[in-house]
Amino acid sequence: MARNHRETQFAPARLAQQHARDLIESLGRLYRTPVASLLTACVIGITLALPGGLRLLLTQLDALSYQWQDTVQASLFLNGDVDAERGQALAASLAEREDIAGTRFISREEALAEFRQLSGFGEAIDAMAGNPLPAVITLQPSPDLDADGVSALIEALGERPEVDQARLDQAWLKRLYAVLDVARRAVGLIAVLLAFAVVFIVGNTIRLDIENRREEIAIMKLLGAPDGFVRRPFLYSGFWYGFGGGLLAWLLLSICLLALSGPVERLVSLYGNDAGMAWLSWRESGFLIASGVLLGWLGSAWTVGRHLRAIEPR
Known part of the structure; x- marks a missing residue:
């Protein structure tokens, strides 16, 4: 009975160790294929940066229209x-x-x-x-x-x-608000479509990784490895793809905002407006990276669930 109590007590610690090991090992696998991993992360980063950049543009226009309303x-x-x-x-x-x-x-x-x-x-x-x-x-x-x-x-x-x-003299402002409403809906639709694109990109990458390790997975199943043990490294690979893509998206947006800050501020000053450049806040940066992680994990989970069932030891 004391032995069962000790095993129950140390089970969460052992599970945490397994997760940490799989997390590090999955990162090591990506490190051993740097070109392919970097290309996948770049594609994810560009895909995430597009709706993020459009949303920042709308935020900037919202700030300008709010101050332009004072001049009506x-x-x-x-x-x-x-x-x-x-x-x-x-x-x-x-x-x-x-x-x-x-x-x-x-x-x-x-x-x-x-x-x-x-x-x-x-x-x-x-x-x-x-x-x-x-x-x-x-x-x-x-x-x-x-x-x-x-x-x-x-x-x-x-x-x-x-x-x-x-x-x-507010007709132009009403037209601007109407255009912004249409643009917000368009950005939302684009974000949803690109989110599916990220899921498919990660899913296809994980599918190729599963095919390359097909014999290894079959042997692990033959030795009695549970599905969670086999699935976990691929899920963490999707996590790293999404995390890297989110970081690259944040970096791309920051570079673009830095390059555009001077011209935008000069343009705004010509209209007598004191609204500055809309930069990425900590919350927006965290949301961008978290979105990449979530989409990467979803793409990996979707693919692993479909393809691991088809691999059975002979």
Whole structure:
């Protein structure tokens, strides 16, 4: 009874030793075929880097669109019977609202002067009998409002009696959001397809390894080796393929981001935006490597389960 207790006590330690041995031995097998192992890891790394890079691109565009939303302005064209004093009072009252970040009142005279300066039709404007331009209140919606909230705000302001017409220059931003939604779905589909590709790549590599060790596996089964003992080295090989592919994907993305950081920051600065380059965070880096490990293990488990059953000792 004491012997059985000791065996039960040391069974987890013995199992941990077996796993550690198989982990190291599988890495040694890959080390003895460096070219083939490196090529497989490179293919996995490139396959993982593609959706990762597209996701970072979408993250960068999301950050830019969020800050571009702060530059969206609405214009309230006032009725002709609204004088400058009444227009200034209206602009001041609107600026006190929580859903409006700021306002600016432009009188008819100021609007005409700006148009004369920017259009280059000064002589034609001087020949006109009167001032055809209305007074305008430009306002900036609160950045806490989403697209629907901004639209509702402008619609409500357009119904005020002092306002003849309310316009919001946000159509381009809505188109950008629509494009980003389509791109997110496309990146998700691409990621799923490439995940299957990684599983097939690892599975095919493990299949070739099983065929090369077919006689060895048959002898192990003839000696009574359990299926778990035979399967474990191949599972760890898939683990190492996925781990190496994840590391290479992280390295490729880091190199690409480093090469693009300067041009992207200069481009962003031209639009008056202070959003920096979206780099890989620790969580994203860990997720990328963990995804490679999981896909490598799945590819190995799928192949080992299918092919080991077909090998029987004669």
